[in-house]
Amino acid sequence: MAVQLSGLWLQHCPLIPLGRRTKQLWLPTPSASMSSLSAPSSSIQIVGGRNSGWHGQGNVNLGGVSDSEQEFNWVDLDADLYHWTKGLRPVQWYPGHIAKTEKELKEQLKLMDVVIEVRDARIPMSTSHPQMDLWLGNRKRILVLNREDMISTADRNAWANYFSKQGVKVVFSNGQLGMGTMKLVCLAKTLAAGVNVKRRARGLLPRPVRAGIVGYPNVGKSSLINRLLKRRMCPAAPRPGVTRELKWVRFGKDLELLDSPGIIPMRISDQSAAIKLAICDDIGERSYDVTDVAAVLIRILSRLPAAGLSVLQKRYKIDADGHSGHVFVQKVALNLFNGDTHQAAFRILTDFRKGKFGWIALERPR
Numbered sequence: 001m002a003v004q005l006s007g008l009w010l011q012h013c014p015l016i017p018l019g020r021r022t023k024q025l026w027l028p029t030p031s032a033s034m035s036s037l038s039a040p041s042s043s044i045q046i047v048g049g050r051n052s053g054w055h056g057q058g059n060v061n062l063g064g065v066s067d068s069e070q071e072f073n074w075v076d077l078d079a080d081l082y083h084w085t086k087g088l089r090p091v092q093w094y095p096g097h098i099a100k101t102e103k104e105l106k107e108q109l110k111l112m113d114v115v116i117e118v119r120d121a122r123i124p125m126s127t128s129h130p131q132m133d134l135w136l137g138n139r140k141r142i143l144v145l146n147r148e149d150m151i152s153t154a155d156r157n158a159w160a161n162y163f164s165k166q167g168v169k170v171v172f173s174n175g176q177l178g179m180g181t182m183k184l185v186c187l188a189k190t191l192a193a194g195v196n197v198k199r200r201a202r203g204l205l206p207r208p209v210r211a212g213i214v215g216y217p218n219v220g221k222s223s224l225i226n227r228l229l230k231r232r233m234c235p236a237a238p239r240p241g242v243t244r245e246l247k248w249v250r251f252g253k254d255l256e257l258l259d260s261p262g263i264i265p266m267r268i269s270d271q272s273a274a275i276k277l278a279i280c281d282d283i284g285e286r287s288y289d290v291t292d293v294a295a296v297l298i299r300i301l302s303r304l305p306a307a308g309l310s311v312l313q314k315r316y317k318i319d320a321d322g323h324s325g326h327v328f329v330q331k332v333a334l335n336l337f338n339g340d341t342h343q344a345a346f347r348i349l350t351d352f353r354k355g356k357f358g359w360i361a362l363e364r365p366r
């Protein structure tokens with residue numbers, strides 16, 4: 001089996017050198033140890049997804065980007081977003097299972113050889129937990145930008161370039177179709193390989209590498225595991241808060257994966273981020289006012305060169321007023337939903353989530 005798995009590595013991990021020891025490294029064993037290596041790695045690897053050809057080292061060509069996109073000022077949009085959201089009802093969501101998960105995750109961290117942090121590729125900053133660095137310390141870590149099918153190539157390139165410059169390991173993935181998942185496994189095994197080197201040096205048998213998958217709700221953590229296992233081992237559904245318990249699952253003989261419930265800060269101080277979580281369905285629906293959120297989305301879309309007023313006009317066949325999101329929602333309500341603003345707002349959000357305005361990220365690196 002070990003040889004077979006090595007073959008898998010050779011097939012899927014062309015970048016990873018396989019030494020003589022690989023055969024022994026992945027022998028199945030029932031024994032386990034709590035040891036983990038923590039030296040941070042500075043190497044840069046960007047793998048997975050549509051453009052897996054460039055294993056980004058240094059600058060990346062932002063090809064396919066229009067002039068208006070290149071000139072677009074994301075910092076200005078952030079500033080406006082701050083003003084648009086500050087008068088709205090605060091978005092806060094902290095159901096009981098998240099508090100419990102946080103506590104349990106901290107315990108389970110001790111068992112993890114590598115931590116896979118999954119974020120939503122549409123909002124990589126807003127799905128970055130402010131306490132994650134503190135919790136993980138110098139533990140080995142992989143950043144996954146999932147939902148890569150929901151952003152444009154220009155968005156993807158911008159984020160790849162950004163993380164590449166920071167020396168952060170990023171895997172772009174699609175939890176629905178499985179793109180990027182094997183590369184993720186390869187990277188996790190490579191990063192954690194030292195665990196079994198150490199064990200062998202101490203005369204111990206190798207054990208499976210343990211990778212914990214963590215991140216915000218609904219970013220695709222369970223789906224990624226299911227795609228890897230080619231079985232529905234972990235419940236997954238299009239709403240936040242589906243996974244309620246931590247669950248270890250085995251992938252082959254040499255990898256164990258921990259599926260965990262999505263975690264989110266108890267208080268979200270950045271309300272612009274909170275609104276983006278709501279737009280992307282990464283926070284419980286009861287935590288926000290659908291009409292407010294849809295109105296903000298309209299304002300954002302009307303500003304973004306990749307979308308713009310024309311996209312909205314075309315979709316709903318009404319005049320779009322980019323300066324008043326609420327007026328626009330009301331117009332959609334009157335035209336299509338007998339004046340039901342809530343339904344209209346819900347439709348606008350659903351349309352965005354289904355890519356009806358195009359596949360667009362709501363954040364770019366600053």
Ligand SMILES: Nc1nc2c(ncn2[C@@H]2O[C@H](COP(=O)(O)OP(=O)(O)OP(=O)(O)O)[C@@H](O)[C@H]2O)c(=O)[nH]1
Nearest residue numbers: 147174175218219220221222223237241242243262
């Ligand atoms: N389009 C698209 N959909 C995805 C992708 N990954 C997951 N999904 C969908 O997103 C929804 C949520 O996925 P889950 O795997 O349940 O997300 P989760 O992070 O485990 O969510 P919680 O358990 O609530 O924290 C499901 O309907 C998936 O089919 C992706 O890469 N692209």
Ligand SMILES: [Mg+2]
Nearest residue numbers: 221222242243
């Ligand atoms: Mg889940």
